[in-house]
Amino acid sequence: MQFIDLNAQYLRIKQKVDERINAVLQHHRYIMGPEIDELEQKLAQYVGTDFCISCSSGTDALLLPLMAWGIGPGDAVFTTPFTFIATAEVIRLVGATPVFVDIDPKTFNIDSGALYDRVKQVAAENKLTPRVVIPVDLFGLPADYAGIDQIASEFDLLILEDAAQGFGGRIDDRRAGSFGMAAATSFFPAKPLGCYGDGGAVFTNDPQLHSELVSIRVHGEGRDRYSNDRIGLNARMDSIQAAVLLEKLEIFPDELKKRQKIADSYHQQLEGKVLTPGSPEKFHSSWAQYSILFENTHSRDINRDNLAKHQIPSAVYYPMPLHLQKAFEDLPYKQGDFPIAEDISSRILSLPMHPYLEESDIIKISSLISQY
Numbered sequence: 001m002q003f004i005d006l007n008a009q010y011l012r013i014k015q016k017v018d019e020r021i022n023a024v025l026q027h028h029r030y031i032m033g034p035e036i037d038e039l040e041q042k043l044a045q046y047v048g049t050d051f052c053i054s055c056s057s058g059t060d061a062l063l064l065p066l067m068a069w070g071i072g073p074g075d076a077v078f079t080t081p082f083t084f085i086a087t088a089e090v091i092r093l094v095g096a097t098p099v100f101v102d103i104d105p106k107t108f109n110i111d112s113g114a115l116y117d118r119v120k121q122v123a124a125e126n127k128l129t130p131r132v133v134i135p136v137d138l139f140g141l142p143a144d145y146a147g148i149d150q151i152a153s154e155f156d157l158l159i160l161e162d163a164a165q166g167f168g169g170r171i172d173d174r175r176a177g178s179f180g181m182a183a184a185t186s187f188f189p190a191k192p193l194g195c196y197g198d199g200g201a202v203f204t205n206d207p208q209l210h211s212e213l214v215s216i217r218v219h220g221e222g223r224d225r226y227s228n229d230r231i232g233l234n235a236r237m238d239s240i241q242a243a244v245l246l247e248k249l250e251i252f253p254d255e256l257k258k259r260q261k262i263a264d265s266y267h268q269q270l271e272g273k274v275l276t277p278g279s280p281e282k283f284h285s286s287w288a289q290y291s292i293l294f295e296n297t298h299s300r301d302i303n304r305d306n307l308a309k310h311q312i313p314s315a316v317y318y319p320m321p322l323h324l325q326k327a328f329e330d331l332p333y334k335q336g337d338f339p340i341a342e343d344i345s346s347r348i349l350s351l352p353m354h355p356y357l358e359e360s361d362i363i364k365i366s367s368l369i370s371q372y
């Protein structure tokens with residue numbers, strides 16, 4: 001059994017993917033070929049934004065808007081400590097200061113109440129300027145954008161949605177990727193929509209931001225390739241990756257339905273044994289991960305070992321919250337600062353989750369799980 005079965009997906013669309021890749025091998029426009037434009041239009045349409053800017057990774061998709069907005073030293077960027085390192089790494093890369101805020105124990109996403117208090121406090125201290133909040137749609141579940149929007153307008157913050165895992169999720173009929181002033185997603189192979197290498201995209205409705213992102217993506221280019229208006233990056237997506245994504249996007253709505261069915265089935269099998277992930281009303285997860293909570297670390301680790309003994313892979317996302325990482329040791333954080341994130345990280349376990357998981361696999365996995 002596999003944690004994510006990319007081969008089953010490839011076999012389903014092999015012929016079409018191979019044809020698309022072959023088309024790139026024929027036209028040789030490996031960089032910014034026609035697939036890029038086609039993909040950007042289809043992605044923007046799917047998410048429901050005016051613009052999509054494809055790029056080299058989810059990390060660069062987070063970095064590009066921060067660069068465009070001129071975020072830097074002296075600026076506070078608020079985010080969750082319970083996420084992948086990239087979310088906070090980009091804050092450091094532009095020279096700004098990450099300000100962590102604890103999570104909601106039910107959704108594992110940034111707690112809006114705690115965010116309000118922290119932004120107010122940082123504003124009152126007058127050392128850092130509150131500029132941006134990066135909510136993460138963790139495991140596929142969109143963050144509490146109603147709450148975050150209110151705080152952002154009161155304190156004049158920009159919202160950069162980290163939809164690296166959230167792509168395909170929605171609140172009511174609004175899709176993940178459309179909630180911030182800008183949103184970043186990732187097409188790393190293991191994400192809900194993945195390519196065959198690294199890739200990412202930024203979404204926005206802001207035409208000025210769009211043109212700045214397009215420029216920063218290619219060395220800050222101006223009118224033409226050899227006039228440079230600003231410092232940028234080499235952050236383009238390869239045509240081959242766009243070709244792969246175009247075919248995968250075709251089956252993505254069907255795959256989302258399958259993920260939802262699998263989540264429902266896990267829920268049915270596991271309810272009462274462990275805490276299963278729920279969604280607030282009108283929230284729909286893309287089920288990037290299916291993560292359950294045990295009573296304690298011991299119980300989690302015994303279950304993990306037992307699953308491994310039966311050749312069932314599982315993963316701990318994330319074993320160490322970001323405020324405790326060595327990379328951030330110069331920031332004034334210590335154990336105990338974010339008790340909810342710390343507690344959840346000690347008890348959480350993510351189970352195999354992909355659209356091609358069989359019902360019999362779910363039953364087998366679930367029957368092996370118990371609190372001990």
Ligand SMILES: *Cc1c(COP(=O)(O)O)cnc(C)c1O
Pocket residue numbers: 057058059060083084086087136162164165186187188198199200
């Ligand atoms: C995967 C991920 C990223 C980074 O995406 P890459 O494409 O790997 O650079 C950023 N944020 C979150 C929450 C992620 O899960």
